[in-house]
Amino acid sequence: MSLDSAHAAPGASGIAAVPATRMSDTRTPDTAETDPSVFARLARVARRDPAARAVTTSTRSITYGELVAAARRCAAALCSAHGVGGPTAVPIAVIADSSVETVIAACAVLASGHPLVLVDDRLPRQKRAAVLASAGAVVADRPLSGTAVEVLPPPVTRVDRGRTAMVCFTSGSTGDPKGVVLDHGGVAGKADDLRTAVGLTPSDVVGCLLPVSFGAGTTALLAGLLSGSTVALWDPRVSDPAALGDWLRAVGATTMHASVALVRSLSAPDGPRPVVETVRAVVTYGEPLLGVDVVRCRDALAPRADILNWYAVTECGVVAWSRVSPTDDVPEGRVRAGRAVPGRRLDVVGEDGRAVAPGSAGEVIVRGGRPAVGYLGRESDRFGVDAEGVPFFRTGDRGRVDDEGLLHLLGRLDDAVKIRGYLVEPGEVAAAVAGVEGVADVAVTSTEVDDRTELVAYVACVRGHDAQRVVRAVRASAGDRLPQWMIPRFVVPLERIPRTTRGKVDRAALPAPEVTTPSARTRTSSSLTVVATSELVGTALGVTVDLDDDLVAAGADSLSFVRMATMVRERFHVDLDPARVAAEPTVRAIADLIDETTRAGSRSRRGTGVLVPLRETGTGVPLFVVTGAGAPAVSLIPLVRRLDPERPVYGLQAHGLESRARPDRTVRAAARRYVEQIRRVRPTGPYALAGHSMGGIVALEMASMLHDAGEDVVEVVVVDSRLTTALLDGVDAAAEEAPESAGVDPDAVYEKLRLSLPALLRIRLQMMVAGYVTFAPITQWMLFYNKGLRMLKGHTPRTYPGSVTVLRTAGNEQDDRVWSRVVTGRISIADVPGSHTDLLREPHVESVAREIERAVADITVPAH
Template structure:
């Protein structure tokens, strides 16, 4: 069926004087046997949908409440839910959509505010309800079709009254924008309970085009690609957050064919960035047109921006585009005066096709809607924006988002753009938090799972290259994903509160007291990207990692001519403590007192058996700090790092020699067992060697925990079936310090440095890189002896080696704990928290 057979002219704007029922009857008369809706669970044709919806509508007429009492429908992701939606709409009763994932309090608020009766309750008591003759309703296009509740991100959800005309207008505007075709397969990748989700569904149903519904909260993203291909989806409708998840899933399946039938992707509900579209296009979608749809529940579409296959995406947030026909956009100041292009103010929308206000709330309706006569009204959006030089609407966040930081007005959306522009960042949310009675910026960041996770200090340094100091977030919190509510919007209440830091950054003058504190603060500022620091700021609480710590200690040595070791720094991580340590060393004239130890205390309190952790190849002791901080704190923890890596010394060339040295160091702290041991990556082999030797000496080894060690091919045990074992990493040891590598040093230069590594000291990045390869070299001829005690293996999400693979070198009981994060990421925020918790469980 051609959509124009309905007599519709698909212009960008047309006022529809029609009800949903009258349009539906025209569609079903021509599309009787066509499939109307498909979900991963069921499907239904237009004919069956009409028959079942009519039967249910009759039940509402004879069993339902009197008059136009709203009817609440719980919208689970099935075709049955569509039957109930359509029955309610054609019955003439306003539809109230209930998302099954709503919190109970939110559900109760919607039901009580709308006064709706649940359709499930009506049907459940149908047998006991007498017929209500004369209860059938005739609707006009201006009558309410639904009460759509907003997401509640800026307060309690509001029930927006939408007429039949407006619901059809929304659907027809979308159909016109994407040039909906009779042979299209609409991929509705939004919950139907969302405003954009119900619009995409109505667009398909009222145009005679099949809608394929996929609820990302129920169906996820792992099988989305095959489902899209199998159903030849041509138009996809989703939130930007799900577009990013879809892109990530495509990246995880590089061999999968792209969805070749796909021609349009439309994103809704929140800001989308140009690199969101670009990343998706780069995954095999070069022929797709991308549409940024800017709409509100109260106005319908305000503007949209179309990017054909050859178009270049803008940097940062994609502009909303030009106002659509039938909608006038004004930017006004706080007094209501219209502002010239380029100036930021509140966005007002003027149209004859707006919502009828808020159900049961005339006061709020009067605050937001103003009738202008001749059926035209003005709506105050509460959003800030401007019209740019190209005449396109740019969104700048909510009115109450802008905040003064140290006297400067800051738009969090601008900071969000800068954070997202950092290579390796795939999602972010920047908000304002009050700290010590002053506003501070806090950025929540998700790293690309296909790359090494970024540290907060790295992100802050990158952001400081494009933003002035007062716009650089004080807090950067790494998350595995940004929490979102049932509508897919950022759930600000679920964003974790960052660890409190010192008080002075909100004032003009930092509270630094001594010359040495100022000198330390200058060094820190360059490393972690914060220009204003307090004497009680903690280096690691500000987002620094072990690489930043190594760089800082090297820079501090150059600045104050004092060598502070990692062990000393682990006990003096604030500016005040570190400055006091430096002053003490200068007074005692012990500038080299801080020669690095192999054994570094990371936690010294607690009554339980101490834990000794062996670092991976090329990793410093401080690489364990984030993991240790996530543990319960009821046992001392010591890390052992390679001899010669942090101060001059001859490196141990074999696993056996490393084990001998580490046992000597361990016995200095704990002469006799029981012992608790753990090792990360290459350190796992050293840990097993230590455990075997302690056992041979008659000592008790209480626990052995291996953190994501990868077995080399000669170590993998035989399997009882014909299945090939998981392939070991190409080098036998995963890449540990990829960000520490350098491509500017010649191969010969690296080889020469490798020969003298340990005896000579290089900058931290080079030192780690050289010791990483020394660790690899120690495994080339290493043949581990079987360990007969119990072992717990904590595996990253890309480690598939199992008990059969470990059977040759761990012959006792072996238990596996799986954690999120790649090999290098499991010791870094945010994944280190889960790793620390898994380590704690393993030792319980």
């Protein structure tokens, strides 16, 4: 998907195969020389009104004339020390704070022709040394009295003189800090984009609440200076946040430039609001802006200001921006990133580099503008030139474009995690949690628990709010705002969210969540329902509880019980009354209720036994679906709801699963029984068959039997079935082994459930009488699951000459070369999202239903 500021039709959709390791390869040689230097532009501004105030702090102010004069004196000292001519120049570092002296020193380096490296004075000593070593820069003292700059250690790096204006270091939040080489046009271009968007004029006072050593702080400073505005510097790291409003009023700030973290930390006072009447625009940087941040900023500080969500990266400046005016509705969750500035285009591309469909997620690519020259001392394929000769930069951010052509950020490409087979953006979860009352700040990460990826929400509470009450509110609200797989397993209250000096979340400083193991009572339980329910409740609440613990005392509320009922419906295919769950809120009571409800459901279906009508109405050709091993036919209900409403659907489940009967011992016996059942519903073809997992193997055997009987089987859809080497041994002994796909090992399942040895022995004995004796439904399903696996071990598929569609999940690598050993007709392979165990649940089941309908769409009912 592509978009630009004018909605122009996109050009080349993909990224060209012309990799450029450095942006110097993408420019014409004389481009930099035709651009006036940043200092030359500043000098022109100063000539217009030298007495105008340029920079002000709490301790000192300086006019434009004084700033340019002081910078020229210092620049002369630098040139004397390191030369004024020659093809190369030495990077010069300024240890920067938010002071007038820092601004003079920075302007001096820009005036000297040497590249400027701004290094935050609050960086830890070791990290500061690493940045200086990486830049190969000499360090200049700030001109505390406007005297010559003292030059320290000898240089180790030299760059093209006149071409390089600055070397800016990234935050390092996604790895080691990288030195980004910017030419004068790129530095000035960033400032021009900002001053145009905000509409800066000489009458403005730019309230810069960002350290000037940060990329955004440098841009805000230069945007103000190149506009002839007054720039007021205020570092929130060393200033009293409570004094912010008074300071903005004192300096007469008309715009405020701050990190999202600072805006998020604002809270409305108990008394009258200290409204800052002069502030007309607030520009935020660093992290995605949330709707709740907009509300807090207006309530605490500037109710009549436009809020600008500024999405920019060090390597190419602004990517997109959007404005929320005081009359606009405040969006929930993240504020959209917006639209590219004029002359720039944004593409959203997939892993193959091609533009994705509108609304789909992919990596955000910036085309045009004035990207950086490249990374200092290293190559990168993130910079390049497309087929039209336009430079581009891969941001590494995930985004999507909405129907209005506006960009929405979803997070970093490397932040997304798989939870239960679903791709989850932690930033989306954080946006939902941030809107909960009492949450001042939030960070969401992932952790590994028992070989499963789980989400962790860290929350800092608003002053005066009880932390545990906020945690309970987060759990309850998350279930209401988020799908089950996006609900954090752990909610960890913190006094504050640790952040780096740049205001980004310091993930390394976040404490690991406390993971408790199930009690001995849970570990030794012989009831599979109890064990499964315990896991479900732990997921819903984010804590592990004993079987008879009061769940209300553990943090459950009415929304938690609704969430548990939803999870029970997805996993056990029954509907629980949340009121009954809340009436006796313990794991054991909920497990008993599940067993009671599933037994009642089984009794209501007992008249059919094997063939279960799931939808009997409709004019289309019926679809007969064989369940996976041990699964009841009602597990297919989510699939039925997604299929064509005019298509009758029947489920086929194991004989004896829901009524006392002798179970079938072989796949052929089960297939024979199923064929007899479906011919009672539909005596003659055409037939459409489908099967999930083991059910796909049974469906193929049914198709062979119907074909032998002269019936027309127009399609068999096997849903993530696996042809193991054991299954194929008798088909073609000379053929190579089939690639094994990840399956389910029952012994591993039992180990996962932590059943005791007596419980395991009891289950082995139950398997011997399963069918003749009906056990609790969850236990019954597990027993028949194991019986199904044993049936498969003794089965050899017959060669089927008809048409087969194979649906595969990511864990299934078997292709048509494998399936051609048992299917001689047409074979269609289609990949579907999800995992083997959840592809028949929402949201993945929609894709499965779509592929099934595509496979059987052309089947028509013959006229009689």
